[in-house]
Amino acid sequence: MNEIKTILCPVDFSEHSRSALDQAEELARALGAQLVMLHVVAPVLYPVAFGAAPLTTENFEERAKQAAEQELQKVVAEVSERGVPCSSLVGAGSPSQRIVELVKTNAIDLVVMATHGHTGLKHALLGSVAERVVRHCACPVLTVKVAG
Numbered sequence: 001m002n003e004i005k006t007i008l009c010p011v012d013f014s015e016h017s018r019s020a021l022d023q024a025e026e027l028a029r030a031l032g033a034q035l036v037m038l039h040v041v042a043p044v045l046y047p048v049a050f051g052a053a054p055l056t057t058e059n060f061e062e063r064a065k066q067a068a069e070q071e072l073q074k075v076v077a078e079v080s081e082r083g084v085p086c087s088s089l090v091g092a093g094s095p096s097q098r099i100v101e102l103v104k105t106n107a108i109d110l111v112v113m114a115t116h117g118h119t120g121l122k123h124a125l126l127g128s129v130a131e132r133v134v135r136h137c138a139c140p141v142l143t144v145k146v147a148g
Contacts, residue, residue, distance in 0.1 A: 002109060003109070004027075004031050004033050004109040004110050005033050005034065005107065005109055006033060006034050006035075006036060006106070006107055006108050006109050006110075007024050007027060007028050007031075007033050007034070007035050007036065007108075007109065007110045007111075007112055008036045008037075008038060008099070008102065008103065008108045008110070008111045008112070009021050009024035009035060009036070009037050009038070009111070009112045009113065010037075010038045010039070010040065010095065010099055010111070010113045010129075010133075011037050011038065011039050011072070011075070012039065012095075012114075013039070013068075013071060014114070014116070015146060016114035016115070016116050016144075016146045017113075017114045019114060019144055019146045020112055020113050020114035020143075020144040021037065021075070021112075023112055023142070023144050024112035025079055025082070025084055025086075027110070027112065027142075028084045028085075028086070029082075029083065029084050033109070033110075034085045034086065034087070035079060035084055035085070035086040035087075036086065036087050036088070036089065036106075036108070037072055037075060037076065037086065037087070037088045037089070038088070038089045038090075038091065038098070038099065038102060039068040039071075039072055039088070039089075039090050039091075040090075040091045040092065040093060040094075040095040040098045040099070041061055041064045041065050041068060041090065041091070041092045042092075042093070042094070042095060043061065043092065043093065061092055065090050065092060068090045069088070069090050072088035072090065073088065075088070076088050089102070095129045096129045096132035096133050096136070099111065099113075099129075099133050099137070100132075100133060100136045100137050100138075103137050103138050103139050104138055108139055109139055109140075110139060110140050110141075110142060111133060111137055111139060111140070111141045111142070112141075112142045112144065113129075113130055113133065113141065113142075113143060113144065114130070114143070114144050114145075114146065115128070115130045115143045115144065115145045116128075116130075130143050
């Protein structure tokens, strides 16, 4: 098994995501690895009446990215204070695609991410970001399921 030097933890600021981040931080500390947190802003689509194509708002996306960067910087400061080297990235687009692309283009050795536990119709309609990452990622993926 290759040495784990860099751990990627996608975060969406949910309780599930926080649990995964806690696990990623513990692993990074135990392995002496760097932790990279990623938040992906999904594109916002507004349906237009009478069957016209939906519109996206870049201004909203940019504000969402800025807000995410501010939140991530707070978390980076907390984790860094506890002795784990970490950094953050904010992207836009499909979360699963951005995670897989980041792993392909960077030296990411492990992804630690939450599963939201969707089943049945909700899972069938929305799919699972974690499932798509596990299927397409070029490195190992540790999924963290929150009890409940």
